[in-house]
Amino acid sequence: MISDFGALLSFTLQAFSVEFTIYGFTFSFWQVFLFSAVSAIVGRILWEVFFGD
Incomplete structure (x- = not known):
C-alpha cells in the first residue's frame, strides 16, 4: 500500500x-x-484591496 503511494508520488514528480x-x-x-x-x-x-467591502 505505501509503496503504491510512493510510486504515485514518483510518477507525479516525473510528470x-x-x-x-x-x-x-x-x-x-x-x-x-x-x-x-x-x-x-x-x-x-x-481584488480584495481594490474591490473588497
Whole structure:
C-alpha cells in the first residue's frame, strides 16, 4: 500500500519535471503550476484591496 503511494508520488514528480518549449522559452510543468498559484494569490489579494467591502 505505501509503496503504491510512493510510486504515485514518483510518477507525479516525473510528470511535473517534463519540459516543453514555446516560442523559444523552455518551461516545466512545475514552473507553470507555481506561476498559476502565485498569480491567483496575488490576484485575489489585489481584488480584495481594490474591490473588497
